[in-house]
Amino acid sequence: MTHVIVLGATGSVGKAVAEILAIHPEEFVVEGLVANKSNQALWELGQRLGARWIGLTDENACDPITGRLNGPEVVRGMPEILDHITDSPHSKVVGAMSGFSGLVPTLVAIEKGHDILLANKETMVAAGDLVRSYAAASGSQIIPVDSEHSAIFQCLAQDQPVRRLILTCSGGPFRGRTQTELKSVSIAEALNHPKWSMGKKISIDSATLMNKGLELIEAHQLFGVSYEQIDVVIHPQSIVHSMVEYMDGATLAQLGQPDMRVPVQVAFSWPQRWPLPTLPLDWSSLNLTFEKPDEKTFPALALARDVGRLGGMMPAIFNAANEVAVQAFLQQRIPYLGIVQTVEATLEKMQHNEPITTLDTVLHADRWGREMANLVITQRF
């Protein structure tokens, strides 16, 4: 049986993971489930899945569920959670926390030699070099869960040199709009993704196309392919989840309904495929279209490519500034167009780029990016 720890168990990806664990109870022992403050939801999930422990990073949120009988052990705060991750037997750890907060537990899990099923793209963007070097040292495997990267992972099964990777992108809720039309869009409109139901941060990232920018860097880090060899194509139907073009021109794609349970289950079952009750594609009524991204209206894509090429601390600063700006937008402190403007202005202030070789360097870059982005917001908006 496979031992499992889920970081971000109460979120949108976490729920897909819980469904897969519940569908195949004979395959799994649930060691631990981690969230921030959703105490009741985590407790119920822990009971339902028979988890040995549940951990909340917000210690105050532990109080109402501590001391309850007939359920998992309650683990209080990040340091204790990290100890439990280290003390667990060899496990598959699902990285489904949102944002940079997923980095430290992921690195601790890798150090221990656990395998990582990674949805938390911000970890790979901010510290991809570090994650890869920790994994090389411990022998831990990183298996993508992000649907595009899972598609590429599946299409790369032959392990042959590739000409390019093609990431598909739904275009988000504002596809076809101009910058002028985007000046006063509301939070509700930005959260209203046409195809996927997801957490708030990734939904806003999808509306700015920052999500695809983060995924470009994630793809570069996961598959070791240069930025010149990664293209993005808009595919509004979200049926083709991404493609790999081989040196002979043959292009392999992975298709299916937009359903996160599929990449989650593939990450657990690979190289096998397990049954899963999913909606089949109706081929005779499919109308698949593809178009170039409008990089003038959505500058986040080009910005991510530039930042990725620069490397070092720049992707971590890019990610930190974006997290701050998305939060500010959700709190109505900046307009939608202010998100990418904040990220651009933060990056412009960076004078001394350095390679990321230690956790301290990445924590420093993240802190600097957050402070500078907050300053930009205070001064500009």
Ligand SMILES: NC(=O)c1ccc[n+]([C@@H]2O[C@H](COP(=O)([O-])OP(=O)(O)OC[C@H]3O[C@@H](n4cnc5c(N)ncnc54)[C@H](OP(=O)(O)O)[C@@H]3O)[C@@H](O)[C@H]2O)c1
């Ligand atoms: N949603 C998708 O379809 C999708 C697809 C591909 C990739 N991803 C990536 O997967 C990650 C999660 O996305 P999501 O949409 O599932 O996010 P979400 O719905 O907002 O859920 C986030 C989860 O992380 C937990 N969390 C947040 N901050 C934390 C902290 N400081 N300490 C511990 N736990 C914390 C939350 O706990 P609480 O409930 O207590 O707040 C929740 O369980 C993101 O990196 C996203 O880019 C998501």
